[in-house]
Amino acid sequence: MAEQTTTLQIRTPEGIRFSLLLAGPTSRLLALLVDFSCITVATTTISTVLRLFALISQDIFMALTILSGFVISIGYGIGCEWYWQGQTVGKRLLQLRVVDEQGLKLQFSQVVIRNLLRIVDSLPALYLVGGIASLTSRKCQRLGDLAAGTIVVRTPRVSLPDLEQLGTEKFNSLAAYPHLVARLRQKVSREEGAIALRALIRREELDPAARLELFRELATLFRSQVAFPAEAVDGVSDERYVRNVVELLFEKRGR
Amino acid sequence: MIIDLERFTATEKPFWDELERLLKRVEDDPACRLGVDGAARFHYLYQRASAGLARLDGLAAPLEFRRYLESLVARAYGEIHSSRDNAYRFKPRVWLMDTFPQTFRRFIRQFQLAVLITIVGAVFGAAVLMVAPEEKGMLLPFDHLHGSPTERVAREEQEAGKRLAGHKATFSSSLMTHNTQVSIACMATGMTWGVGTIILLFYNGVILGAVVLDYLAAGQGIFLAGWLLPHGVIEIPAILIAGQAGLVLATALIGKGSGLPLVARMRKVWADLTTLIGGVALMLIWAGLVEAFFSQYHEPVLPYSVKIAFGLVELCLLVLFLGRSGRGGKVAGRG
Numbered sequence: 001m002a003e004q005t006t007t008l009q010i011r012t013p014e015g016i017r018f019s020l021l022l023a024g025p026t027s028r029l030l031a032l033l034v035d036f037s038c039i040t041v042a043t044t045t046i047s048t049v050l051r052l053f054a055l056i057s058q059d060i061f062m063a064l065t066i067l068s069g070f071v072i073s074i075g076y077g078i079g080c081e082w083y084w085q086g087q088t089v090g091k092r093l094l095q096l097r098v099v100d101e102q103g104l105k106l107q108f109s110q111v112v113i114r115n116l117l118r119i120v121d122s123l124p125a126l127y128l129v130g131g132i133a134s135l136t137s138r139k140c141q142r143l144g145d146l147a148a149g150t151i152v153v154r155t156p157r158v159s160l161p162d163l164e165q166l167g168t169e170k171f172n173s174l175a176a177y178p179h180l181v182a183r184l185r186q187k188v189s190r191e192e193g194a195i196a197l198r199a200l201i202r203r204e205e206l207d208p209a210a211r212l213e214l215f216r217e218l219a220t221l222f223r224s225q226v227a228f229p230a231e232a233v234d235g236v237s238d239e240r241y242v243r244n245v246v247e248l249l250f251e252k253r254g255r
Numbered sequence: 256m257i258i259d260l261e262r263f264t265a266t267e268k269p270f271w272d273e274l275e276r277l278l279k280r281v282e283d284d285p286a287c288r289l290g291v292d293g294a295a296r297f298h299y300l301y302q303r304a305s306a307g308l309a310r311l312d313g314l315a316a317p318l319e320f321r322r323y324l325e326s327l328v329a330r331a332y333g334e335i336h337s338s339r340d341n342a343y344r345f346k347p348r349v350w351l352m353d354t355f356p357q358t359f360r361r362f363i364r365q366f367q368l369a370v371l372i373t374i375v376g377a378v379f380g381a382a383v384l385m386v387a388p389e390e391k392g393m394l395l396p397f398d399h400l401h402g403s404p405t406e407r408v409a410r411e412e413q414e415a416g417k418r419l420a421g422h423k424a425t426f427s428s429s430l431m432t433h434n435t436q437v438s439i440a441c442m443a444t445g446m447t448w449g450v451g452t453i454i455l456l457f458y459n460g461v462i463l464g465a466v467v468l469d470y471l472a473a474g475q476g477i478f479l480a481g482w483l484l485p486h487g488v489i490e491i492p493a494i495l496i497a498g499q500a501g502l503v504l505a506t507a508l509i510g511k512g513s514g515l516p517l518v519a520r521m522r523k524v525w526a527d528l529t530t531l532i533g534g535v536a537l538m539l540i541w542a543g544l545v546e547a548f549f550s551q552y553h554e555p556v557l558p559y560s561v562k563i564a565f566g567l568v569e570l571c572l573l574v575l576f577l578g579r580s581g582r583g584g585k586v587a588g589r590g
Contacts, residue, residue: 012332016305018325063424070432074439085282101518103329105337109525116532119436120443120451143446147504148525149518158319158326160268197260198318250260 005138008151010103020103021154022140023096025131028152032127034090039076043069077115082108091152101139101151110148117144173232174244180226181248187225193249196222196242203239215239260320267307271327274300278330301331353581355534358527359496360577362503369456369498373491376460381468383461394465404473408553415556419547427547434490434539438497442504442532449505456498463491481559484566486546492573493538500531545569 007019046068054061080088086098086106098114100106121130121142130142139151174181196218203211219238222245233241277297281287289297308324359366380394392401399407411418419426437455444451470479507520515523553559 010329010332012305012328013336014302014305016309016328018308018328018332020329057424059421059424062422063428066425066428066432070428070435074435099333100337103332103336105333107525109529112529112532113525116439117443117446119440120446146517147446147508147521149521155326158323160264160271160320160323194318201319 008101008103008139008153012103018103020099020151021156023094023152023154024140025134027094027096027154028134028140029127029131031088031090031094031096034093035076035088038089039073042072042076046072074115077118078111081106081111081115095155095157096152097155098145098150098152101141101145101149106150110150114144114148114150117142117147120144172244172247173236174228174248177228177232180228184222184226184245185249188222188245188249192221193246196246197250200243200246212238215242218242263307263310267303270300270303271307271324274304274327274331278327278334281334282330297331298335301328301335304328304331350530350533351537354530356577356580358530359499359534362499362527362531365502365506366495366499368502369452369495372453372456372498373460373463373495376457377464377467378460379457380461380464382464384465384468391465391469395462395469400466400469404470404475404478408475408478411551412553412555415552419551423547423551426551427543430546431540431543434493434543435536438494438535438539439532441494441497442500442528442535445501445504446508447505448508449502452498452501452505455501456495459494477559477563478553480566481553481557481562482550485550485562485569486542488566488570489538489545489573490542492577493535493542496531496538497535500528500535503531504528 006022006024008022009017009019011017047065050061050064050068053064077088081098084092087096091097098106098111100110118130121127121133121144123129127142130144133146134140134142137146139145141151145151174184199214199218203215206214215238219241222242223233236244274297277289277293277300281289281297304324304327308321308328311321311324383390384394395401437459441452441455444455466483467479470476503524507524508517510517510520513520549557549565550562552562
């Protein structure tokens with residue numbers, strides 16, 4: 001069984017590396033259920049509209065119903081994924097997208113093949129083959145994806161973090177001790193600094209108790225690394241202390 | 256090393272915002288053209304965002320920053336390095352008259368193998384029926400073929416095509432959809448290293464061989480030819496071409512002696528598979544119409560000679576089309 005990965009690293013011709021977050025079987029299954037519902041609704045709606053033809057001929061009504069049902073069931077995935085560049089209604093709702101496994105946009109033939117091969121993935125019932133394939137393949141690919149060279153990635157809406165959360169415009173009592181600030185920069189690792197910065201950016205999303213606990217732990221860590229004089233830290237809350245440390249770590253030298 | 260994130264963001268954010276706006280524009284409208292200046296600006300913004308992402312490598316920046324820039328760079332990379340032009344330049348006449356027959360001929364060995372498997376299945380089906388006629392019900396999945404051929408011929412000639420009166424369109428659409436599903440299955444099961452495709456082709460051959468022997472043994476060869484030829488000369492090759500596509504897929508999957516990785520082997524046949532299955536779908540639409548509106552009429556309504564001649568003309572045209580169309584010219588765009 002291949003070792004599964006949750007991200008796929010792409011290296012561009014310019015030498016830049018970025019990663020794509022691979023979608024897991026659960027989110028894909030949920031998207032599939034939404035798509036099945038869409039197909040059912042579309043087929044029922046069109047069949048209702050086509051019922052008008054029954055006034056002319058029951059035979060034509062039946063024929064059009066059979067053909068439209070077939071075209072919708074086969075064409076839904078192909079049409080949506082081609083028009084929406086790798087997305088169906090279900091995938092849009094679940095924030096998933098089909099992309100070429102080299103990070104490129106989909107070719108029409110890739111869309112056709114991955115959708116036609118659903119017939120094998122759905123064997124013997126309930127997408128068992130496809131499910132097993134995506135659980136065991138390294139990039140969570142079902143057989144259709146393997147044949148078409150595609151992967152399904154998560155595309156959560158990512159926005160730039162709000163740096164105003166840092167509140168760096170306020171008075172920083174630690175800045176009055178440059179030799180200790182220099183030692184702080186030396187002692188605090190990149191990862192610790194990044195964690196503290198992330199905690200500050202996301203502090204409004206945290207529960208009050210979790211927020212207190214998190215900043216207490218971070219402040220204790222930084223206090224243990226460099227001890228500032230009592231007059232610099234008296235009356236300074238844990239969160240304010242962490243904010244001061246982060247400001248000193250991330251500001252440009254000599255500012 | 257620690258970066259001055261506030262300053263870095265303040266400098267770069269306007270460029271990221273501009274890239275985001277351009278991306279939204281090209282993603283919302285796949286046919287959108289940016290023009291030379293627009294494309295150059297787009298490329299500059301992509302490179303600038305990429306450089307920003309590279310700066311974050313090895314720096315203490317929060318994950319959200321990296322995710323944001325990665326998302327921008329990934330989207331721009333997809334737009335800049337991919338080409339989706341084929342779909343917008345699709346020419347149905349060129350595809351039908353050149354691409355499809357050229358693709359068929361390029362993989363003629365897989366087609367020959369599909370024919371051979373079907374013939375082996377037909378011989379097997381005929382042999383089983385000859386040795387154990389009581390197994391006819393098991394061999395033939397269609398109820399109307401279970402009875403005596405002579406009785407069926409007498410009944411259908413007496414009905415004079417009225418059996419399907421008022422249901423021809425329904426019958427035709429059922430045939431088209433069922434046969435297309437079988438063809439898709441025949442192609443898709445190539446993904447089982449060809450085993451599924453071979454089983455389906457063999458089984459089709461078994462049915463065909465058993466039916467042919469059953470009718471010939473009952474002395475109903477003329478009826479069989481008149482009934483089967485008008486639609487069968489298109490329908491049976493269509494299933495064989497679907498089998499050909501399945502075997503092409505299996506060949507790419509197995510990749511013996513190619514020396515290419517799986518993705519590269521598959522990449523080479525995507526367009527060909529799409530072309531073959533598209534051609535099969537067209538052939539089956541025609542076969543469905545002929546079977547419902549022509550094949551079901553027998554003597555005295557329609558002389559068998561006319562039906563047989565019609566079938567033979569279709570067969571000749573199909574052979575000419577697949578064998579000669581698109582020859583001499585340059586190889587048309589694939590897919």
